[in-house]
Amino acid sequence: MTSPPDLVRGDDRIRRCAWGASTPDYARYHDDEWGRPVVDDTRIFEKLCLEGFQSGLSWLTILRKRENFRSAFADFDIPTVAAFSDRDRDRLLGDAGIVRHRGKIEAAMANARAALVVQRDRSLASLFWSFAPRGRGLAPRTMADLPAKTAESTALSKALRAHGFRFVGPTTMYAAMQSLGVVNDHLVGCASRAACARSRKAMSALPRSSEDRGARRAVRPCR
Numbered sequence: 001m002t003s004p005p006d007l008v009r010g011d012d013r014i015r016r017c018a019w020g021a022s023t024p025d026y027a028r029y030h031d032d033e034w035g036r037p038v039v040d041d042t043r044i045f046e047k048l049c050l051e052g053f054q055s056g057l058s059w060l061t062i063l064r065k066r067e068n069f070r071s072a073f074a075d076f077d078i079p080t081v082a083a084f085s086d087r088d089r090d091r092l093l094g095d096a097g098i099v100r101h102r103g104k105i106e107a108a109m110a111n112a113r114a115a116l117v118v119q120r121d122r123s124l125a126s127l128f129w130s131f132a133p134r135g136r137g138l139a140p141r142t143m144a145d146l147p148a149k150t151a152e153s154t155a156l157s158k159a160l161r162a163h164g165f166r167f168v169g170p171t172t173m174y175a176a177m178q179s180l181g182v183v184n185d186h187l188v189g190c191a192s193r194a195a196c197a198r199s200r201k202a203m204s205a206l207p208r209s210s211e212d213r214g215a216r217r218a219v220r221p222c223r
Contacts, residue, residue: 006142014191035196037181037203039125046076049108052167053099068097081112107166114164131156132182141188149174
């Protein structure tokens with residue numbers, strides 16, 4: 001039985017979405033992270049920032065620089081990044097290991113401050129996951145079945161912008177929703193689709209406020 005064109009069976013006999021089999025970096029990301037549910041505020045903040053840096057570039061470029069980003073941005077610790085000064089901005093502009101784009105760097109700093117505002121009342125995770133779709137219809141069988149944005153990603157973008165976040169357009173937010181497991185967009189027949197579904201079922205309750213945001217967490221990305 002042959003695989004649909006957007007699925008690839010690797011040398012390990014595992015079926016993957018074709019994009020996830022294109023390079024070893026993508027294979028690891030596809031198998032271990034993309035679509036796995038995340039409710040850790042720090043990792044969600046990281047994803048929001050990296051998706052912003054990805055704008056106009058390939059995700060592979062960002063993925064290969066991710067450890068450099070983590071080092072440059074204090075592992076995306078929200079209070080630390082929120083306290084970054086103009087001197088930190090200038091340091092980052094001189095860091096060849098990351099994407100040296102003034103607007104994106106300043107957006108990451110602004111997003112940390114916005115995240116602190118959110119955390120006064122609730123976790124960043126609870127805000128993000130409140131836009132998870134209730135029902136999605138048929139599961140995707142080809143890449144053509146995947147939308148660039150949805151009503152939920154548009155609403156999430158609007159909510160984040162209202163809190164002061166930048167570089168969080170509807171398309172960028174849908175990409176974040178896919179990678180953070182808010183939606184499961186692995187194709188039917190991909191081995192990771194079932195694994196992500198199991199992780200969703202096993203997911204613990206989301207933290208509701210700043211007081212308990214670190215107490216209950218679901219699957220975190222591999223580090």
